[in-house]
Amino acid sequence: MSEDSLMQKRLMEERKTWRKSHPFGFFAKPAKDQNGNLDLTNWNAGIPGKEGTAWAGATYPMLITFPKDYPTKPPRCRFDAGFYHPNVYPSGTVCLSILNEEEDWRPSITLSEIVMGIQELMNNPNPHSPAQNDAFAAFQKNKEEYDKRVAEQVKKYAA
Amino acid sequence: MSTTKRHSDLERTFGKEAVATIASSHVLLVGAGGVGCEMLKNLVLLGFGKITVLDLDTVDLSNLNRQFLFGHEHIKQPKSVVARATAQKFNPHVDITSHLANIITDPKFTVSWYKGFDLVYNALDNLEARRHVNRMCLTANVPLVESGTTGFLGQTQVILAGKTECVDCVPKETPKSFPICTIRSTPSQPVHTVVWAKSFLFVQLFGNDLDLGEMDESEASKEELNTLKKETAELLELRDVISKPEFGKNVFCKIFDVDIARQAEHNVDNGRQKPDPQSWDELEKLAKHLDGAHIAKSRAQNVWSREEAFAVFLDATKRLQTRFNNGETLEFDKDDEDTLDFVVAAATLFATVHHVTTKSKFDLKQIAGNIIPAIATTNAMIAALAVQQGVWQLTSPERARDYYISRRGGDRFFTVTKPAPPSSSCVTSSAARVVVMCDVDKTKLSDLVEWVSKFFPKEELAVLSSQLIYDVDFDDNLERTLADLGVKERSFVTIMDDSDDDIKLRNLEIYFEPRESAGEASSEKISNITPIPTVPTYTVEKPEEDDDDDDELEVADTSKRGFSEIDSVVILDEEPSKVVKVDEGTDEVKKDVQVEDVEEVVLLD
Numbered sequence: 129m130s131e132d133s134l135m136q137k138r139l140m141e142e143r144k145t146w147r148k149s150h151p152f153g154f155f156a157k158p159a160k161d162q163n164g165n166l167d168l169t170n171w172n173a174g175i176p177g178k179e180g181t182a183w184a185g186a187t188y189p190m191l192i193t194f195p196k197d198y199p200t201k202p203p204r205c206r207f208d209a210g211f212y213h214p215n216v217y218p219s220g221t222v223c224l225s226i227l228n229e230e231e232d233w234r235p236s237i238t239l240s241e242i243v244m245g246i247q248e249l250m251n252n253p254n255p256h257s258p259a260q261n262d263a264f265a266a267f268q269k270n271k272e273e274y275d276k277r278v279a280e281q282v283k284k285y286a287a
Numbered sequence: 288m289s290t291t292k293r294h295s296d297l298e299r300t301f302g303k304e305a306v307a308t309i310a311s312s313h314v315l316l317v318g319a320g321g322v323g324c325e326m327l328k329n330l331v332l333l334g335f336g337k338i339t340v341l342d343l344d345t346v347d348l349s350n351l352n353r354q355f356l357f358g359h360e361h362i363k364q365p366k367s368v369v370a371r372a373t374a375q376k377f378n379p380h381v382d383i384t385s386h387l388a389n390i391i392t393d394p395k396f397t398v399s400w401y402k403g404f405d406l407v408y409n410a411l412d413n414l415e416a417r418r419h420v421n422r423m424c425l426t427a428n429v430p431l432v433e434s435g436t437t438g439f440l441g442q443t444q445v446i447l448a449g450k451t452e453c454v455d456c457v458p459k460e461t462p463k464s465f466p467i468c469t470i471r472s473t474p475s476q477p478v479h480t481v482v483w484a485k486s487f488l489f490v491q492l493f494g495n496d497l498d499l500g501e502m503d504e505s506e507a508s509k510e511e512l513n514t515l516k517k518e519t520a521e522l523l524e525l526r527d528v529i530s531k532p533e534f535g536k537n538v539f540c541k542i543f544d545v546d547i548a549r550q551a552e553h554n555v556d557n558g559r560q561k562p563d564p565q566s567w568d569e570l571e572k573l574a575k576h577l578d579g580a581h582i583a584k585s586r587a588q589n590v591w592s593r594e595e596a597f598a599v600f601l602d603a604t605k606r607l608q609t610r611f612n613n614g615e616t617l618e619f620d621k622d623d624e625d626t627l628d629f630v631v632a633a634a635t636l637f638a639t640v641h642h643v644t645t646k647s648k649f650d651l652k653q654i655a656g657n658i659i660p661a662i663a664t665t666n667a668m669i670a671a672l673a674v675q676q677g678v679w680q681l682t683s684p685e686r687a688r689d690y691y692i693s694r695r696g697g698d699r700f701f702t703v704t705k706p707a708p709p710s711s712s713c714v715t716s717s718a719a720r721v722v723v724m725c726d727v728d729k730t731k732l733s734d735l736v737e738w739v740s741k742f743f744p745k746e747e748l749a750v751l752s753s754q755l756i757y758d759v760d761f762d763d764n765l766e767r768t769l770a771d772l773g774v775k776e777r778s779f780v781t782i783m784d785d786s787d788d789d790i791k792l793r794n795l796e797i798y799f800e801p802r803e804s805a806g807e808a809s810s811e812k813i814s815n816i817t818p819i820p821t822v823p824t825y826t827v828e829k830p831e832e833d834d835d836d837d838d839e840l841e842v843a844d845t846s847k848r849g850f851s852e853i854d855s856v857v858i859l860d861e862e863p864s865k866v867v868k869v870d871e872g873t874d875e876v877k878k879d880v881q882v883e884d885v886e887e888v889v890l891l892d
Contacts, residue, residue, distance in 0.1 A: 131779065132315075133455075133714040133715060133718075133794070134714055136454075136714075136751055136781070136783075137714050137783070137794075140749055140751075140755070140783060140785060143755075143758075143760075144785060144787075147760055158755060161754055163754070163771070163772050163773040164763065164764055164767070164772065165752070165755060165756050165764070165772060165773065166754060166755035166756075167754050167755075168751075168754065168755050168760055176428035200458075230473075230475070
């Protein structure tokens with residue numbers, strides 16, 4: 129039963145909009161379920177590191193999960209667990225104001241805007257909302273170590 | 288009392304013809320709870336010929352104050368069965384059938400089954416079932432009277448396919464879940480502090496497992512919570528001293544002083560006031576003369592000061608510590624004073640730390656226990672109005688109205704409106720529907736797409752169940768069977784116009800009726816058992832202005848609540864009102880009443 133028809137309608141629109149045009153170097157598509165259908169609530173996406181930043185040279189895989197009451201509520205965006213970034217939880221979940229219902233999430237925010245916001249966050253971490261100790265501590269106090277870890281991560285995802 | 292005599296009263300009220308119509312009607316009542324019991328009594332006394340009542344629940348002690356068809360002796364018995372037996376005594380001439388069943392999952396309740404009723408009454412307590420019955424009634428084209436109450440508020444609404452608003456036309460509030468980062472570091476409402484105290488702190492200290500219910504439901508957050516669990520290993524370490532007297536002090540110092548101080552140092556938050564760490568020494572002095580146990584009992588209606596909360600926190604912790612050390616498994620329960628006192632005190636302290644408004648134990652108990660008071664009077668009023676609208680729907684449909692008992696500021700209103708037309712932005716009420724018979728094990732997706740294209744003439748169309756089965760960019764599954772793709776009998780498939788055209792088709796919903804209840808087998812792979820619908824169109828530029836509701840278009844300023852026309856507004860209680868004045872001694876109503884601001888009614892009981 130497709131009880132969540134409003135969510136479906138919106139996700140179909142997002143899919144079509146993305147199909148027609150999307151930011152260069154990014155990808156996003158619904159995951160296949162066990163029946164071989166597309167699960168519109170779970171999208172596999174890739175966020176390329178922005179050119180001219182330390183994050184360039186790799187595309188970082190991400191799982192975007194849309195809740196039942198999307199677009200009233202924001203999707204959850206998750207890198208691999210252990211992703212190195214001050215605003216990424218140890219689980220890989222991105223902590224970003226436009227993805228927080230209590231902060232800047234608006235139902236009109238599109239998938240393109242979300243993934244570009246995440247790309248932007250990569251090189252511009254928000255020191256006010258640390259989500260992991262590792263990257264946050266290094267970012268604040270040990271820039272050398274931070275840069276080294278980011279470079280290692282680029283290498284890991286470059287292939 | 289003889290039938291004739293019983294009917295003579297009704298005939299005087301409704302007219303002879305109407306009484307005859309009522310007596311020959313078959314109605315379905317979904318739910319035999321607070322509103323359902325009232326409705327069943329009304330239906331029986333009105334002499335509805337056949338009544339089918341359905342409920343999945345059994346009688347509980349807490350129902351008895353308002354669900355008057357049940358007595359003490361019925362506890363643990365099926366509500367539907369007991370309700371039938373009790374109501375039957377009110378009027379032996381009606382034929383009542385009861386089902387102990389789940390309206391959503393039970394395979395008996397197909398569209399054909401719904402078609403067997405002249406009218407359906409909803410008396411449900413959850414949105415999922417409401418939406419399901421709504422959709423089934425729209426598909427079966429059977430009038431639905433939808434009702435609900437929450438505390439002093441309530442509403443009843445007539446739903447007719449293509450003519451009125453449906454359950455989905457007005458967005459409903461969904462239960463909130465809270466991101467852990469908000470709960471832990473930036474709480475801003477009393478409910479945040481309660482959820483923190485109850486689902487995080489309490490569980491960390493005394494529980495076995497994290498309560499994920501209110502923190503967030505999805506998989507990912509479970510992981511996050513697990514990580515959080517790791518991060519707060521320090522807190523768990525505190526458990527090592529749970530058998531010792533210093534436990535309370537250790538917990539307090541970590542939670543309300545050390546952790547907060549660390550947070551205040553790290554989080555130079557944009558515009559947010561820094562959290563205030565609480566000093567043990569200071570509070571111990573302030574609370575020296577206070578008796579925590581006494582405050583918890585005697586000051587339940589008052590907001591506690593931080594030293595009062597401090598005293599209760601220590602006392603409740605001690606009480607829980609003792610129980611924990613006796614091997615008891617502790618779980619939060621609003622009726623367990625020890626756990627409640629702990630949560631209220633911790634929430635109050637946490638609120639103090641984060642500059643959040645604090646509330647009394649009484650208020651916090653309602654939040655912590657998710658208590659929504661069910662009020663028998665509201666149920667009775669709504670049930671009476673609902674049943675009356677059903678009678679109008681069957682006898683003189685133009686008289687049916689929607690009723691709202693709502694609230695504006697301190698006033699409660701009794702609002703009567705003509706049923707509003709369907710919302711053009713509502714995917715459910717704007718869809719066209721067809722019921723088909725189809726062998727899903729043999730029919731391929733390509734057969735379905737081909738069949739649909741005859742009356743859904745769009746190249747770019749999408750086929751959806753709860754998943755996306757097909758669209759122009761995803762044609763992998765065309766040669767697989769519907770069953771293989773998860774499309775079952777008794778389920779819906781949605782056909783969506785996925786084109787870029789200026790004029791687009793509305794959704795088409797196809798219901799797969801089970802073959803055994805659909806009657807004669809057909810040689811066609813897919814055969815419709817309801818007429819092929821004309822799928823309505825809409826213009827994309829202005830999706831909010833629909834073009835398929837002709838004569839009701841004069842309602843230009845339909846508010847977002849969907850009130851089309853206000854028949855009358857009456858103030859429900861005696862409180863002085865600033866907004867609406869009703870002339871004394873007359874029922875006449877000022878025309879300038881603004882009803883669009885009436886707050887949304889959340890339907891619960």
